[in-house]
Amino acid sequence: MLSEFDLIKRYFAHHSAPDAMLALGVGDDCALLNPTPGMQIAISSDMLVSGRHFFPDADPFLLGHKCLAVNLSDLAAMGAKPLGFTLAFSLPEANPAWLEQFARGLLSLADAHQCRLIGGDTTKGPLNICITIFGELPKDSALRRDAAQIGDDIWVSGSLGDARLALAAYWKEVALSESDHQRAAQRMHQPTPRIALGIALRGIAHAALDISDGLAGDLGHILERSGLGATLFVDQLPAGSVLQQQTLELRRQFTLTGGDDYELCFTAPASRRADIIAAGHTSNTPVTRIGQIEAATGLRLMDDQQQPIRMTLHSFDHFSTP
Amino acid sequence: MLSEFDLIKRYFAHHSAPDAMLALGVGDDCALLNPTPGMQIAISSDMLVSGRHFFPDADPFLLGHKCLAVNLSDLAAMGAKPLGFTLAFSLPEANPAWLEQFARGLLSLADAHQCRLIGGDTTKGPLNICITIFGELPKDSALRRDAAQIGDDIWVSGSLGDARLALAAYWKEVALSESDHQRAAQRMHQPTPRIALGIALRGIAHAALDISDGLAGDLGHILERSGLGATLFVDQLPAGSVLQQQTLELRRQFTLTGGDDYELCFTAPASRRADIIAAGHTSNTPVTRIGQIEAATGLRLMDDQQQPIRMTLHSFDHFSTP
Known part of the structure; x- marks a missing residue:
């Protein structure tokens, strides 16, 4: 020994x-x-x-x-x-x-x-x-959770939901082919920390966090700490390559609430859109604009036709889940 | 919940x-x-x-x-x-x-x-x-393990062995009165971090560490990293107030090898003895001189009559103990 x-x-x-x-x-x-x-x-x-x-x-x-x-x-x-x-x-x-x-x-x-x-x-x-x-x-360049401002765009890096999809397949909630399951599982097992993007966003983004418990819940922390609300364009959320092939309902559920993605969610003024896209390029990280920060508190979900979506969202919590 | x-x-x-x-x-x-x-x-x-x-x-x-x-x-x-x-x-x-x-x-x-x-x-x-x-x-004031020098005195703060004695009583290896057990157990449950002494020893002590696994084993880390050896004056070791009432053999065993004391063991040149004693006073911490650093590697144990003591020492190790 x-x-x-x-x-x-x-x-x-x-x-x-x-x-x-x-x-x-x-x-x-x-x-x-x-x-x-x-x-x-x-x-x-x-x-x-x-x-x-x-x-x-x-x-x-x-x-x-x-x-x-x-x-x-x-x-x-x-x-x-x-x-x-x-x-x-x-x-x-x-x-x-x-x-x-x-x-x-x-x-x-x-x-x-x-x-x-x-x-x-x-x-x-x-x-x-x-x-x-x-x-x-x-000093004073940190991307804090409490720094979102009214009118900010909301962005997300990479893609969402494949880690959660892999878990659903392990639990037999969904059926995936062996190769799809492996591809999705890699997102769960080997998340890519977005270090280069985070550094490139200094001085450009206002608020940021990483998505560990699901986009909706984690974005909620930015909203709560900034004292603001948001609308998310749900059908603009970048689903993982395996999740893309699933039903609309599953795509929405797992992009919004799937944990373990470790992508960055961040906010930035609309005037900095070109800078955000450039930061994505220099850091070799896809970035997608997915919503907007608003004065009215709460999180509103909108579909492609600008219609509100009603969904029950379950964020991951280590003590509240069974 | x-x-x-x-x-x-x-x-x-x-x-x-x-x-x-x-x-x-x-x-x-x-x-x-x-x-x-x-x-x-x-x-x-x-x-x-x-x-x-x-x-x-x-x-x-x-x-x-x-x-x-x-x-x-x-x-x-x-x-x-x-x-x-x-x-x-x-x-x-x-x-x-x-x-x-x-x-x-x-x-x-x-x-x-x-x-x-x-x-x-x-x-x-x-x-x-x-x-x-x-x-x-x-900068450059840290009390490192690899900084002991030949001829350094070895010192220890506070007292040793009561935490180990409390454990021995829990395990029924020794019998203690209820009040003695409580007094010894306090050393196990509420160790006193020697922050003020550590700060007072900057620029005076050479090497230092805290005793978590037992004096003999922990001093061994200083010796190994400094490439030196030592003699310990075993009967000078300050036993805890409850351990003092136990047999000579138990006193020796538990002061040398009892873990969980969280006292400081440190080395300093003989020329700084007065400074060490002053550091003990300003930090309100007892300090006792217990041995000497020597060129010959290994740890030698000496009794009050300057005679070598032969003992089997068991240091605490999380993976080697049953």
Whole structure:
């Protein structure tokens, strides 16, 4: 059996050599960061629990990817550049094959974003993974949830709903071909954090967040914190490539309420439409205009004929769902 | 049933109002910190798992205290001043009475150290608490594990072994009177992070760490990373007030290997003895000189008659213990 220190060393310590930003990494009581003068530090923590956020038999490579991706996505939603992260996890057993794959999935995504593992903690227990991530951004440039303004366009990156569709297929709520299921499942297992887009939107977008629990519910947080309302053009929502082939009703339901997409939803003045489209190009990320911020509170859903749609929306909540 | 957002808001959000250091707290994708120019950020993550780090029926007030205390202790061991922390936890159920007590224990210690809750995540699952803490300290003043030097004195704060003694009494390995058991258990449940001492030791001590797994094993990390060895004066080790009344053998075993003490072990040149004692006074923390750093690697144990002691030492390891 590997000891706690062996575990950290063997799979993760190679990744933690000090550099200019990182004065001290894994292996001391604390890691030490040297902040860049004039920059703010953005910080986010996410905990992923076996059986709730992922299947107990999840592929460890994909799981490693996803754990970091959801945290990178929080940085993207603020417009922050990744610096590093801490990893604390409990494991039922120290399985070397599992750990090696988990570390590969995690660290390959970390490398792609130059985001360093700077500290950690391992313990025995039910599988539970907690990552705290650090990024930086120029002072007062953060894309906050409370910054939407009346008349702003609402935009979304990439496409929505395929992750939820994959889950529906696992649950046998819908039938998908094997290849469609795999394609949709990739959106669930390997979300793409929109870091480059988030950085490109600094100074252009007003409010932003990442969609983890479903567009309607997450947009609701922007509306609530900004004290405003919105109309969404439901049939303009960019459905994932597999979801596109499903019924109108399913498309609407899953683009509006499907969780696990990790796309950015953001607002910006109509005068900046060309800049938004340019930011999408430079960051190689599709962007779609999907609605409008309004003074009247509440969320209104509109179809292609400008007619209101009545739907019951269920956002994902870890304590309210069965 | 409370929703995830309600939970965070009701028990924790009052604590997260922005101030000069904290540009944005709980409720957005990330918290934002404004680093003080010229300072480094110290970061540490600890995960506490039910049934391993605490009893499943642990008093939630004491548990809240302990979860933050062990993280503050990591800051103390670097000489860092606390700034803030994130709290991610999974809970089997959203029990308001439990949460209220947990928050009280956690936030009262946070207030005492002016350490703000800046972000969090809650989810449903086996009870698991992950805190990531942030502190700051002047550049190049950190008390690192790899900085011990030949001839350094070895010091320890406070007293050792009562937490381990309380555990031994729970396990019926030793018999204690009810009042002794309660007194020892307080050391296990409510460790005192040695923040003021850590700060007072900046520029005086060479190496430092906090004792979580037992003095002998933890000092071993300083020795390994510094490439040196040491002699410990075993009968000089300051036993806790309850452990003092136990047999010599138990005193030696538990002061050397008892975990959960969260005292600081640090090294400093013999020329700074008066400064160390002054640092103990200004921080209102007892300090005891317990050994010496030497060139020959390995840890040697010496009794009051300068005779070597032979003992089998078992350090605590989450994966190696049954």
